[in-house]
Amino acid sequence: MDHRFLGIPELTSVPRVAVVIDVMRAFTVAAWAFSRGAERIVLAPTVSEALALKESHPGWLALKDGAPAPGFDAVNSPGQLRTRDFAGRTLVQKTTAGTVGALAVADAPLVLCASFVVAGPTARFLRSEDSGPVTFVVTGEEGRADEDLACAQYIGERIAGEGVDAAPYVHRARNSRAADELSRGQRRGCHPDDVELCLEVDRFPFAMVARREDSLTVLRPVTVPGTAAH
Template sequence: MDARFLGITELTEVPSVAVVIDVMRAYTVAAWAFGRGAEKIVLAESLDEVRALKAVHPDWVALKDGPPAEGFDAVNSPGLLRSADLGGRTVVQKTTAGTVGALAVKDASLVLCAGFVVAEATARVLRRRECDAVTFVVTGEDGRAEEDLACAQYIARRAAGEEVDAADHLRRAMESRAASELTEGVREGAHPDDVALCVELDRFPFAMVAAPDDSLMVLRPYAVPR
């Protein structure tokens, strides 16, 4: 498998297959939302779009980066979301990097969104579809986020059928700048357990596939046969 690892700004063409990585925290949060029963997640382009969708669909769950804010129901924290009852609900998510990355490759034939919590299921999709070329979108820090790159490289190796010791990849994530900022309270809207939850390997058995749905980009869980 030919794997490329690019930041969002380095995307010069639409890839055939894209895996969008945001470990801390967008796609860990998305996986937890599905784990708590959410039916789908709308990936919004802006906070204004989230507010507009919420106005039309007041039962939808509006989620954003940073501290709690009026008009929003949740923040981008797995530790804060893990106790939520989202059974059958639609979540509207806008984050600094993760949602931006998915929207940047929305015209790809296959878009997977991932973190360590769905790593093996994501790799299994790529193996089953026999993808020859995959672009991994490393969303954090203009493509340099160590936690995202470590996760992308791990999934790429597993997709290629390699037996991989995950310990080094997880260590890189735990020692990343993002992990330090979460631990030290630099990032608002966080929970003390967020880093640990973001490096919980294969917590969920599903992959997450994003695809256009009318005018929206919608993320859904995808059960991968073993």
Template sequence: MEARFLGIAELTRTPSVAVVVDVMRAFTVAAWAFGRGAEKIVLAESLTDALALKARHPDWVALKDGPPAPGFDAVNSPGLLRSLDLGGRTVVQKTTAGTVGALAVREASLVLCAGFVVAGATARLLRQRGCEAVTFVVTGEEGRAEEDLACAQYIARRTERGGPDATAFLRRAAGSRAAAELTEGVRQGAHPDDVRLCLELDRFPFAMVASSEDSLMVLRPYTVPSPSPADGTSA
């Protein structure tokens, strides 16, 4: 598989297959939302759009980066979200980087959103679909976020037979600027367990596929069967 690693601003054309990576914290949060029973996640263009969707659908759960704010039900923190019961609910998510990256490649034939918590399932789906060329969108820090790049490179390597050991990739993410800011309380709307939860490899058995539905970009879980022993540890 040919892999390219680009920041959002470096996307000069729409890729055929895109994996949008936001480890800390958008797509870790999205995975936890599905883990807590959410049916789908609508990726909002802006905070205004998120609030407008919430106003039209009062039963939807709206979340954003940063501290709590009027009109929003939750913040972009896996540690805080894991206590919510989202059974059958629709979540509206707007974040600084992750949702922006996904919307930037919305015209791609296949859009996956990923973090370490769904790395294995994401790699399995790429293999299952026979993807020959994949663009990994590194959303944080204008494409330089170490945690996102490490995760993207890990997923790319994991599509290969045999696969890599995750230790070095997780260590890079743990030493990232984002991890430090979360640990030191620089980022608002955080929980002390956020970094640990973001680095929990393969916590969930599904990949997350984004596609257009009624003019909205909608993220849904897609369960990918685990490999048989004959497949080794590659995915």
């Protein structure tokens, strides 16, 4: 199937089906938040809007990239989120690349956000929808981030069938610039386990679908039949 792999700056029209990839770390974090009970994640365009959404909705929590900051309840780190309890909560997420990419294609008829931890369910969801060619939005490094491109290509192959070896794709991600920076602690708000958590394949049994809800772009988990959690 003839999928497209584009960076955010290359998006010149609204695709019919978009899969937005951010492995390290936005959509690994989102998946972990759902696994810890979050009901939905509102994707915010700016830090100030993330805070404004939280302030205007009692009980909502906000998270962002970087070090802890006033008004934010969490940072964009799977290692730091994996023991949190978000049961029934709404999170507002603002990151440097992932949320930007998702908002750039928010008007598409079908938008999924993905990383390795939900790669298989994402592919099966698209197969069940008979979605046709997919535009993969490679969010990191203006479309050049190898961890995101590897994940996108892996999902693209898995749409066609299940017998795809993940190892070469994970190897590329492990040797990416982002993985190196996280491993060296060069990104603020990181945890020593972040890289390994971002490289787990099919950790969770759901895909993540982004839809417009009123004026917001909202990400929710969608359970995919025949998928089991690891």
